[in-house]
Amino acid sequence: MPDAHGASPTQALFTPLTVKLPDGRTLGLTRYGNPAHQVAVFHHGFGSSSLELPPTVALLDRLQLQILAPDRPGVGASSVYRPLTFPSFADDVVAMLDTLGVAGPVAALGWSVGGVHALALAARYPERVAAVQLLSTCLPLGEPAAYRQLTPTWKALRWGQTGFPWLNRASFLWLSRQWARNPDRAIDWCIRLMRQAEQDVTSKPGFRELLRDAAVQGFAHHGRGVFDDAQAWCRRPGFAIEDVRAPTTLWHGTADGVWDPINIPYLASRIAGARVHLLPGQGHMMYLENWAxxxxxxxxxxGPLRPA
Structure with missing residues (x-):
């Protein structure tokens, strides 16, 4: 059974949890909202963690939603798992839902690389996913069809990750030390490297601290989780985007400086009935300002709210 650290079940509006997976590993997660409400599963971004969500308690209560945000292997309290793949983490999420007693269909949300993980969950377990929300999402870099859509920059980044894994491992280890030693300096350094649309959001009080704390947990375990996530992203995805059957919405800013919005119509064309929300002038962090x-x-x- 899950171990809760912090609030009691009746107060679980922002609750760290851990569950034991079938193979004995630990999966850490954060619950936002009332455990009696309908579930949305949120997949965090690359180099981040389940702490990246605004704690909108009143809104979640009004919408009768709770968010379960699992940390991928090697992030936060989650055990390192070197053979990480998109399907393996989808299996972890379903094991989490089973352990927590969540039987009904859930919504799958994902930001950035987390969007690919949300797609994997929906494709692999269509009976468990009733809706998908993709927020500034990316393409799976290791899928040949998607690879042809990539910009030269992303093709070069994939080449570097797959061709020189030892160099990337060393880079993520160095970054993990920066986040552990001086997280304020690390987040300010990251903000300076961003384009204007991302800087405008990330530097705001509240959002800056939220993303800082999320990254500290994201680079736990000496950065091994970030490295393994990158490796999984660069391999063949192990699922077909076309297998997603749940109603899907793609949210993307037209000024996204991380993932070019030119790829979003292509991704939407591969998901039956997908809807696209393009947000003028907004960047990769657009989910923070559009969370409500x-x-x-x-x-x-x-579906509609349940009767009170």
Missing amino acids: EILEETRRLL
């Missing part, structure tokens, strides 16, 4: 609207849309896709 995203949750409202999630509620709509999941």
Whole structure:
């Protein structure tokens, strides 16, 4: 059974949890909202963790939603798992849901690389996913069809990750030490490297601290989780995007400086009935400023509120 650290079940509006997976590993997660409410599973971004969500307690309560945000292997309290793949983490998420007693269909949300993990969950377990929300999402770098859509920069980054894994491992180890030793300096350094649309959001009080704390947990375990996540992203994905059957919405900023919005119509064309929300002038962190609207849309896709 899960171990809760912090709030009691009746107060679980922002609760760290751990569950034991079938193979004995530990999966860490954060629950946002009331455990009696309908579930949305949030997949965090690359180099981040389950702490990257705004704790919108009142909104979640009004929408009768709880968010379960699992940390991928090697992130936060989650055990390192070197053979990480998109399907293996989808299996971990379903094991988490089973352990927590979540039997009904859930919404799958994902930001950035987390969007690919959300797609994997929906494709691998269509009976468990009733809706998908993709937030500034990326393409699977190791899929040949998707690879042809990549910009030269992303093709070069994939080449570097697969061709020189030892160099990337050393880089993530160095970054993990920076986040552990001086997280304020690390987040300010990251903000300076961002484009203007991302800087405008990330540097805001509240968001800056939220993303800082999420990254500290993201680079736990000497950065091994980030490295393994990157490796999984660069391999063949192990699932077909076309197998996603749940109603899907793609949210993306037109000024996204991380993942070019030119790829979003292509991704949407591979998901039956997918809808696209392009947000003028917004960047890769757009989910932070549009979280209320995203949750409202999630509620709509999941169906009407239950009678009180």
